[in-house]
Every structure is written in C-alpha cells, then in structure tokens.
Amino acid sequence: MNLQLTNLDKPFWPEGITKGDLLAYYQAMASALLPLLCQRPLVLKRYPDGIEGEYFYQKQAPPHTPPDFPRVHWHGIDYLYVKTVEHLLWIINTGAIEIHAWPSRVPRLDQPDILLFDLDPAPGVPFSQVCQAALLVKAALEKLGLVGFVKTSGSRGLHIFVPIQPGPASGQLRRALALLCQTLVQVWPTGLTTEFSKSKRQGKVYLDYLQNTTGKSTAWVYSVRPLPGAPLSWPVSWDEVEAGNLNPQQFTLHNYLQYIPQARQLWGDFFQQARSAAGLLALLS
C-alpha cells in the first residue's frame, strides 16, 4: 500500500499539537495497539480540521481508499479494518483522532470476543465513585469466571474490557449483560444506574451496557480523545483503581512515553485471559 501522510503541520489542538504529532503517537503505540485492533471493523470519527473543527462519522470506506486496503462487507456497508501500522496511519491521516472499533473481528462479526462496560459519572460525581463501581463490576465478572481489564476513557470515566471466547451471538450477550448490570444497580442503588434519561442519573455512575450492540463502538484502548489536553484512553491497574489516587485524564499525548512499559504489562496478555461466557449466559435462564 502506498502510504502518503499529508498536512503534518496542521494544528489539531488549539494548544499546538499537530496532525504530525498525532500520527507520531499512533506510530509509537502501533505495536501495543495493533494486536487489540486488528481485524475489527472500524467506525471513523473524522476531524479533518482538528478538535475545534467540524467532525463526521464515516462507516462506508471512502471512495479514495487504496484498493488493497482491508475491508469487509456487512449489512450493505464496506467497513475498513487494519492489519498493519501502514493501515493504521492511513486511517489517522484521514483525520480520525479517536479509534472506534467493533468488539468482534473478521470474519466472525456477530460473535464478539470482547465485552464492554462503560462507566460514566453524572456531572459532579467524584471519580472515586467511578472506581468503586468498577470494582463492583470486576468482582461480578470474577464470579462468572471472567477477567476484566480496566482503562481510563480519557474523558471522565473508566472502561472495562473483558476478553471472551467468541461463539455466543452479540444479541444474547447483550441481554445477559443487561441483567448483570441491573443486578449491580440493585447491589448499589445509590451509586449506580442504568437509566437512559440524564435527569435520573444525578449523583450516580451510568453503567452503559448498550455499547455492546453490533455496529456500536466505544473509544478503543490507546485512543486519543478530541478534548483539550489530548487525553488518552489508557490501561490502568486494578491496584490503582482500588487506591483511588487516579486521575482519568492524567494520561495525555504530552506524557505517555513514560507510561508505555506499564501499559504493555497490564494489557499485554489480554487475549490469553479470554474465558467462556457460559457463566454469563446462564443468567438468562
């Protein structure tokens, strides 16, 4: 594939971070990111003029995509996916700041290999409450024989990714997750909610299980967020979550180099920890 990077000096953040800086970040992270991203249909969220410019979503492969770029047809749309660092950088060059990927891989697009939990605090909710919520999710997963990996969302919350052995259909997993989340809300009704309407989330952490729908996507691990300060969605340890001395925006495009070794260690064996989702599905019966 002929990779041509363009407009490297274009400011993508008002604070001076350029498109070239963004590309350099993803190049540096490629070896950690690619194993987790390969073969996953992508939803591009493109900011051709940086975070303060207009953005748009794009699923259908753009017409000018190189002919040999990997793509997969699904429900009438040709989704792009990546296999190599060149593919990744081509995607970033289109103005994709965040990475949005499916929790399933080619060719088993309706059989997720990852379950997602999105823990999003209502305005004013302290981050320590998000950490407590995450620990509840972790404990519940362990009872079901599953292993959760936690990361900052890069915004205000935490994400938990759970590797599973593919097989069960996404719809069935989603229904089981809905039950699990509702059970967790019963365990801590004052701290957690699955309510859609924002007005009913006051003071609580929103536990969003609807991210697990086919065709849905969440900011992927190692994503840059199009926010001031260029925060990252970055792996953290459960010990840090327990200690509660974590800032969800402490990892940024400015300081990530020092955190790379720990991140590799934390998420390096992600797929080795994949377990059967049978215990989770048993909640449905």
Add this chain to the structure above:
DNA sequence: GGGCACA
C-alpha cells in the same frame, strides 16, 4: 481530507 460536480 479529498473527490466530485458545478460555476
């Protein structure tokens, strides 16, 4: 970000 139709 870039191709396209148009003016």
Add this chain to the structure above:
DNA sequence: TGTGCCCAACGCAAA
C-alpha cells in the same frame, strides 16, 4: 481555479 457537498443510524424506554 474556486466553492459547496458528502461522509452513521440501532435499540431501548419514557413521553
């Protein structure tokens, strides 16, 4: 040679 336009869309629950 310049300008505008396009680029996603599913499921759930409350109203």
Add this chain to the structure above:
DNA sequence: TTTGCG
C-alpha cells in the same frame, strides 16, 4: 409514534 440517549 416520536423523542432522548449513547
């Protein structure tokens, strides 16, 4: 049936 929500 539409609307808010992500």
